[in-house]
Amino acid sequence: MPFASRLIAACRQVGNPIVAGIDPRFSMLPEPLRNAFPDTRAGRADAFRTFGLQLIDVLTGRVPAVKFQAAFYENQGPEGMSALRDTLVYARTRRLLVILDGKRNDIGSTAEGYAEAYLAAHEDDLNAANAPWPADALTINAYLGSDGVNPFVQAASRSGNGLFALVRTSNPSARDFQDLVADGKPLYRHVAEHLAHWAKPHCDGSGYSLLGAVVGATYPEQIAELRQAMPGVLFLIPGYGAQGGSARDVATAFDAHGLGAIVNSSRGLAFAHLRNDLRSPHDANWQRAVETAVTEMAADLAENTPAGHLRSA
């Protein structure tokens, strides 16, 4: 099944559009994991692997997708990248969709190199022995224009996978460049319109394309504007929770059926054990805390956005 249809089917199956972000930091891991591994590069990589596998066990059947933040694995060197591979592959075998957040960007054969690294595996090739890091989708940065996007689109099309290109990010200084106005429109709008154009030939039966957009949750009026400007483009929305975006802020990202957007939360889910109201002695019930946080986020999105329709579908 092509990427957009696969993602939509997964959202319908679990009844929510949540992406659980996995951004591991050793100091924030539950105490049993911090105690089980030495605080060395190899030890931290092993801790990330074990944490990831246990987290995925909790998330399976509860969310449609997980998003790995490449930086935190690269941070532990080749050992970290090996832990990332094992965790990615495990998520695939549990039938969670995997988004690799690497914000990669380059042109020509270099872009193809990245695409082969992260997008080479077909959906049904669960162990993906020939794909270095077998993700279902990769985030990219479109600053280099079509030369920097097309090689990724071609590769994703070949393997049935997807992409999310940065359009409007959720950080305050996004305005430094993304809000500059050219020809009467901000830069992010130019990026959006190019993206919509590149995405269109790659729409599948769901009406959505393999080429999606990253649109931050912290600018609700821009989400509404961009939803209009990019029909058929899936939105990956960071910034819910920890970065200040609420369910109401992201409501306009969805179409009337509750489709067209997925909402990421990272520390709010994976590190729910750090929340005062979900703490347990020695973090013994950290997986229970994740369950509770996912349930709450799903209820919040169901109540305050069209994603509530996913439950009745």
Added chain:
Amino acid sequence: MPFASRLIAACRQVGNPIVAGIDPRFSMLPEPLRNAFPDTRAGRADAFRTFGLQLIDVLTGRVPAVKFQAAFYENQGPEGMSALRDTLVYARTRRLLVILDGKRNDIGSTAEGYAEAYLAAHEDDLNAANAPWPADALTINAYLGSDGVNPFVQAASRSGNGLFALVRTSNPSARDFQDLVADGKPLYRHVAEHLAHWAKPHCDGSGYSLLGAVVGATYPEQIAELRQAMPGVLFLIPGYGAQGGSARDVATAFDAHGLGAIVNSSRGLAFAHLRNDLRSPHDANWQRAVETAVTEMAADLAENTPAGHLRSA
């Protein structure tokens, strides 16, 4: 010695401003290397390691810096990233400056994660046991604005290393976004002016900053304009040779002393054995071909740009 001074000293020592790009592809390796390793992910990673070490032996004392293209190592999975580490560390021990071309970009702790992965090693820590990939400089993409640049700058400042942020890239579709005109200036010029502002507090005794810029060789008039707009900013110039940029095209990137810019060539040097006039039976003399190509490029730059002054300095 801080990064800019270190790079300038290295250019003066060898008498040229050449960055030898290492973008390994198995099918383009010299025949003895293709024959020595199986065409599997692990085999290719081993071939890249051996090729890199042998290439560095040729480059030592002949160029000031090497640039590794991350994509081609990521392409071989964790084994590739392990080969990259070994090759980076070897280049350090041979006193070649190492630029990692990863075009990384993100905000906050994620940007810090990338910076720690690539910029953690101090100059004199040759084996850099605690730094995953111990580069002297990393390329970054500034689309996210200051939130996406500052964490890299802070980390580079702490470890005495450097950065090169994309300003104007050398590919045709760079114009899709980089040439959009806002407030009477193209986007790349806005990026350049922000960069110059961010770079200024980090100038060292050489007059240049740890924060440099990537400016493509294929737009000579823009190189001249950007040299004016970014005093104190080192230029990393891709696009010489294979992508069509000539020595004359890049001449205006240098100051009157032949400083302020470094010029990259990748396949033109590392894969010089594929040039018709430098071929040898079974690629037996591939290292000799690299030597010749480096000598020719150095002579071309010395004759047609102010970098000729590096030789008499």
